[in-house]
Amino acid sequence: MSPLGVLVLAFSMSVDAFAVSVGRGAAIGRPPVTEALRTGLVFGIVEALTPLVGWAAGVAASRFVASVDHWIAFLLLAGVGVHMLYAAVAGRGHAEKTPAGRSFVVLLATAVGTSLDAMAVGVSLAFLDVNIVLIAVAIGLATFLMSSGGMLVGRLIGTRFGRAAEVVAGVALCGLGFTILYEHLTA
Template structure:
C-alpha cells in the first residue's frame, strides 16, 4: 500500500470515532483540550490495536470476525446510546447539577472499542495481502487521536447550543452510528 492509500484508510477508519467523540463532547461541561486529547488517546490506542487483532484473527478465521462485526458494533453503540438518552431523561437531583468534566475510562474504552470493530475487519482483510500491519495500525491510531480530539472540542461548541439535551443528542448519535454500521454491512451481504 502506498502512503496515500494508508492515509485514506486511516482517516476513513476514524470517522465513526469522530462522530462518537462529538457526542462525548456534547455530554461534558465545557471539555478542556486535555480531556479531548485524553479521549483521543484512549480511542486512538484502541483503534490502533484492533486492526492488529483483526490481522491476527484474519490469519486464523477472517470469515468468523466479518460475520459478526456489525452486530457487535450495533449492540455496543446502541446500548451506550440508550444509556445516554435515559440518563438525559432522568430528573436531576438538583436543578443546578452540572455535567461531568470528564468521562470515565471504561465508558470511553467501550465506546472506542465499539467504533473500532470496522478497523478489526480491515485488519483481517489485510492479513490476506502482503502488507506491514504495524505502520498501518499506527496511522489509523494517529488519525483517530486527531479526529477524536477535534470531535470532543467540536462537541463542546455544539453543547453550548444544545443545552441540557446534549447528552440525548450524543446518545442518538451513537445509536445512529451503530445503525449505519449495521445497515451498511447487511446491505453488502
Template sequence: MTFLSTLILALAMSTDAFAAAVSKGVALRKPRFSEAVRTGLIFGVIEALTPLIGWALGSIAAEFVSEWDHWIAFCMLLVLGCMMIRNGLNNESEEAPPVTRHSFWLLAATGFATSIDAMAVGVSLAFIDNNILITAAAIGLATLVMVTLGVMVGRIVGIIAGKWAEVLGGLALIGIGSAILYEHLSAVP
C-alpha cells in the same frame, strides 16, 4: 499498500470515532483540551489495536467478524446512546453537577464499538502485501487527531445545545450505530 492508500484508510477508519467524540464533547460541560487529548488517546490506542487483532486472527475469524461486526457495533452504540439519553433526561429534572470527565470504561466501550470495522479491515489486510504495524499506527494516529478535534467541536455544540446536549449526544451515538448497520445490511445482495 501505498502511503496514500494507507492515509485514506486511516482517515476512513477514524470517521465513526470522530462523530462519537463530538457526542462525547457535547455531553461534557466545557471539556478542556487535556480531556480531549485523553479521549483521543483512548480511542486512538483502541483503533490501532483492533486491526492488529484482526490481522492476527486472519482468515480464521474473517467470516465471523464480517458477518457480525455491524450488529455488535450497533448494539453497543445503541446501549451507550440510550444511557446518555436517560442521563440527559434525568439531569433535566434534577440539578446534577456537570460532567467534566467521562470514565475510562465508557470511553473504551465507545472506542471499541466504533473500531470493530477496523478489526474486519485488519483481517482483510492479512491477505495482501502490507506492513500492518505502519497501517495500525496510521489508523491510531488519525483517530487520536480526529477524536481530539471531535471533543472540542462537541464543546461548541454543547454550549449551543445547553441542557439537551447529552440527549443529542446519545441520539448521535444511536445514529452512528444505525448508519453502520444500514451500510452493512444495504450492501448484502
C-alpha cells in the same frame, strides 16, 4: 497499499470515534483540553490495536482461503462501509448513543465498541501484501487526532456533521473494497 490508500483507510476507520467524541464533547459542554487528549489517547490506542488483532486472525486463516482472499477483503471492507452508511442515514450513529459520563471504564468500553470495524478491516488486510504495523499506527494517530478534535468542537458542530463524516467514511471504505477487488480481478 499506496500512501494515499493508507491515509484514506486511517481516517475512514477513525470517523466513528470522531462521531462519538463529538457527542461526548457536546454532552460534556466545554470539555477541558486534558479530557479531549485523554479521549483521543484511549481511542487511538484501542483503534491501533484492533486491526492488529484482526490481521493476526486473518493470517491464521489465510492459507485456507488464498484463492478467494480478494473477495473476502472486498466483502469485509464493503460490509463495514455499508454498515457505516446505514448507521449514518438511519440515525443510528454512535454519536447519539454516547454516554455523557467521564469514567475511564465508559470511555474504554466506547473505544472498544467503535473499534470493532477496524478489527474486521484488519482481517481483510491479512489477505493483502501490506505493512500492518504502519497501517495500525496510521489508524491510531488519525483516531487520536479525530477524537481529540471531536471532543473540542463537539458543542459547535453537533451530531449532524458526525453523520455526514460517517457517510463519507462508509463510501470511502466501499470504494477501497471495490479497488482491491478490481485490482485482483484484472491482474
